[in-house]
Amino acid sequence: MKFDMTAVFQRLLDEAYRVVAALPLLIFALLIVWAAWLAGRWISQRAWVAHASKSNPFLQDLARTTVRWFVLGLGVLIALEIMQATALVGAVLGTAGVLGVALGFAFKGILENYLAGILMSVRQPFSPRDHVVIDGNEGIVVALTSRATVLMTLDGNHLRIPNALVFGSVTLNYTRNPSRRFDFEIGVGVNEDLIRAQSLGIDELTRIEGVMDKPPPRALITALGDSNVQVAFHGWVDQRAHEFLQVRSEAIRRVKLALERAGMDMPEPIYRVQLHEARKTEAGKDATPGREGSGAGVSKPVDTRATKDVLEQIDNEQQSHPQNDLLDPAAPRE
Structure with missing residues (x-):
């Protein structure tokens, strides 16, 4: 062939x-x-x-x-x-x-985070150092990168949240409105004058440094329990000048002492009877455990001014790990 x-x-x-x-x-x-x-x-x-x-x-x-x-x-x-x-x-x-x-x-996840970063850089839903809660994660905004939103938690931990999760989640921004309301409840005896208890608590709240005059503090009766009546107290704090949790803590302490000085009964659901012998200090004051004297003394003022503990850590984070932040503090926000 x-x-x-x-x-x-x-x-x-x-x-x-x-x-x-x-x-x-x-x-x-x-x-x-x-x-x-x-x-x-x-x-x-x-x-x-x-x-x-x-x-x-x-x-x-x-x-x-x-x-x-x-x-x-x-x-x-x-x-x-x-x-x-x-x-x-x-x-x-x-x-x-x-x-x-x-x-x-x-690369579905990567593309989602990338596109979400683009949209959020245009929308500017928050600014650097805003105090936010995103999908249950609370912290201070450090930066927005192309893939993740970086937060500094209130206890100083570094938190990265994917942009796709941030874009689709409910975001609570405490910084957008500097005025923030706190509330707490105190149980008052059923036989006490509730109007007087409300008035005493409101008067004490108005004397606390950090509690705003407008809106004014208020007190509401919220529930009738088996052994007491629940009275809720509300007040507003300017977070730019005062620490929210510190003001709330001081408000609870001061209102409790004011009601005790007025002789208000604040019963517990369970009663305990303790027998002990009162001791006298060198100044002749009652040093019985569980009591703060007669309630007439003046305690040391509590500093309620805003702290910068977390902000200082954010400064250190940005200096040690510089990154391209997509957030602009001067840009308009949605």
């Missing part, structure tokens, strides 16, 4: 002639792609590209990258059209579509 290779050689020779004839067009097409790459890089560096997002470095980089790749893609299409290879464009786009779907499923 004899094989005739003449037809094969002739086909290869024709293809070689075709490639040589197409070399000028191929070189011209490559020059167009190279020119498009240079033009895209030049256009992306123009000031007007980043003008719409001049306060957001993340969007600036995204806009420049988008413009650069768009111009480059346009140049590739023109080059393929010159070489009469437009059929290849459809095949490439189809392959890119299938590949994009596959990558979308594979």
